[in-house]
Amino acid sequence: MGSRCLPPLLLVLLNCCTSSSTQVVATPAAATPVVTNEDLNFTEATPVVTNEDLNFTEATPVVTNEDLNFTEATPVVTNEDLNFTEATPATLRPSWSPRTPGTPRPPELSGPRPTPVTDVAALCVCDLLPAQCDINCCCDPDCSPGDFSVFSACSIPVVTGDRQFCSQKAAFYSMNLTADPPHRDFKLIDQINPSIFCIHISNYKPALSFANPEVPDENNFDRLMGASGGFTLSAESGVPSTATSDDPQPTKYEYGALLQTAGESSGSFLKLPSPLTSSLCADENPAAFLVNQAFECSRRVAIEECERMEALSMAHYSSPAILRVRIIWKQVSIKIQSIMYRSLNHTLTQLEGRGILRPSLVSTGQDRLCSNVVLQVKYSLLYTASGQIQEAGLSLVLGTLISTVSLLQQKFEIHFIQHGTKPVPLSGNPGYRVGLPLAAGFQPQKGSGIIQTTNRQGQLTILRSTGKQDCLASHGQRAPVLFGYNVQSGCQLRLTGTIPCGLLAQKMQDLLRGQAFPDYVAAFGNSRAQDVQDWVPVHFVTHSSNTKGSCQLPVALGIEVKWTKYGSLLNPQARIVNVTAQLISIPEPLPGPERTMVISTAVTFVDVSAPAEAGFRAPPTINARLPFSFFFPFV
């Protein structure tokens, strides 16, 4: 009690001795430590936290506080009393007991987190200086009526709660400048929100404030560590992903892999020149495994440099050695299989020698010629099923370049043939192509596959016409039936003496039909022999005259092939649907000294495709019908 009586006495002395200026100057120096102590006590007791939380129950005491501020002559004493009542006893006792009148400043206390201020009457956001009066801050509790008299306006005129509520407390501050001396006006009223979407009742208390963070200590550390265990697990899960998996590098060639050659660097490939953006040759195009390609491009050639250009040299295409498999150093040299020579008048001659020929420049009068220039290159690579290259073959076409030509056209091809297989050419894929021979064969017994001859041109044949028109002179030579080509051929047969009619008829039939007339014709160009359903049987009919008893001589064979377009309209495929062969016979003519008979064969292709019809479907209609009592009981 003695220590608390000292500050009021000093303040009372200050108020009484207002007339003496010298004493007023001397007294504040002596009172400063006491004011400092009060500042510390005040800031610890009621810290200011900006928060719009509403707390209706705490409104009344603060109003009383303000009323006391107005009526009391010694506001500092009143504040001290209120601070004593509001502060926690546990907090207050340690701060007061070690304090002595001579101690300048006690150590700061580390207490719990300050409680937020939610009362609008006590909330003052412009109170920035502790224990001092902020200028124009009308809600600052540190200001005295003397300070209010020098204010020109209020920096914060109103402090309200959450505006979303239908009714909230509002503290209004204003300056009454007409009074003498000017003083502050303070009103605490209930403000009404007229909106119909205001919150009438709120049953969710945490919605009005931020969550209070939990301070870790020895009691809750394990629980907090367990709650944030995901961080540790996520950091730990990154370790296995950094481990490198050892996937072996494939050594065999795969589809699309570049063909490597044994060059100076490991990045050398077999080159296949191709046109890039124009028709000029780009020499850096690598060849890929199992990718059959064919290119045709042009090359600028100066006749003087033909001997030095590598692209015209035969050695340029035969010297690389292809690696058998990737990365492993086993080579396959390119063997020259055939060399054709095209002369200036476009005749092709096969050269027998296998040596390397170099381009040579010769002069012939006005013109200069460069011979042994490469015109066509064709690679044939034999590969195994395990992705190795077994052999590499090269076929070349050489030619002669004259000085009047500045652009040389070259062709480049590459094909892949699997080891152990033999390529069989097809007449189409899948439909027939015009100009290719029909595929035909026999079915020896029911249930077995079709047997074909390996001679592609001899499966379905007709009589071949010759210049002399002698049937027996060119016996055995026959022409293949090509898809889409209507063909008619014939010959003459001279009969002398007396030949038996039966023997003559048999001979003539053999001439017309050939050695092996097939039973089946393939429906598609790529029909397989074991798929009998994809083959069309040949209907063989014989027409003879009405005369009975006499011998009939066959003189004409007519083959009619009916085909149709199959599949997509954009890419129709030709499919054979019917094959009919008619053998026409006539009676034996009257015997004479010398007779000549004409026999003929004809092939006709008939398109029996049905025309495509364009049309659109009708849009569907929605037939929705609701019952008459659908909206009962409302309607």
Add this chain to the structure above:
Amino acid sequence: MAPRDKRLSSTPLEILFFLNGWYYATYFLLELLIFLYKGLLLPYPTANLVLDVVMLLLYLGIEVIRLFFGTKGNLCQRKMPLGISVALTFPSAMMASYYLLLQTYVLRLEAIMNSILLFFCGSELLLEMLTLATFSSMDRI
């Protein structure tokens, strides 16, 4: 059961049922929109929002059944359907009270609408009791 020459149906009760039917349809749609508004603009916990919407759907079912049986009982002059409607008026009033006082956020618009619904419940309850008394007295005579 009832004499054929006397009509015992209550016209004010039927008018109230009719108006309540249309009013509840409007109330249901407005409540859905208000829940959308509150879910987007206010800090609404998801569990509370789901609970309030599910209870709104339950309220719809109760109200439809109550109005149906009330209309049927009143027009057909039967005591059993009208009794079922009277029994369902109490859960309906409880639902309206919940939305007036106990949901997470009660807006002023919701307070007004639920007050009107409570007025409908009270009026209909009173008229239903009177109509039931009329039916019972006529049966006895």
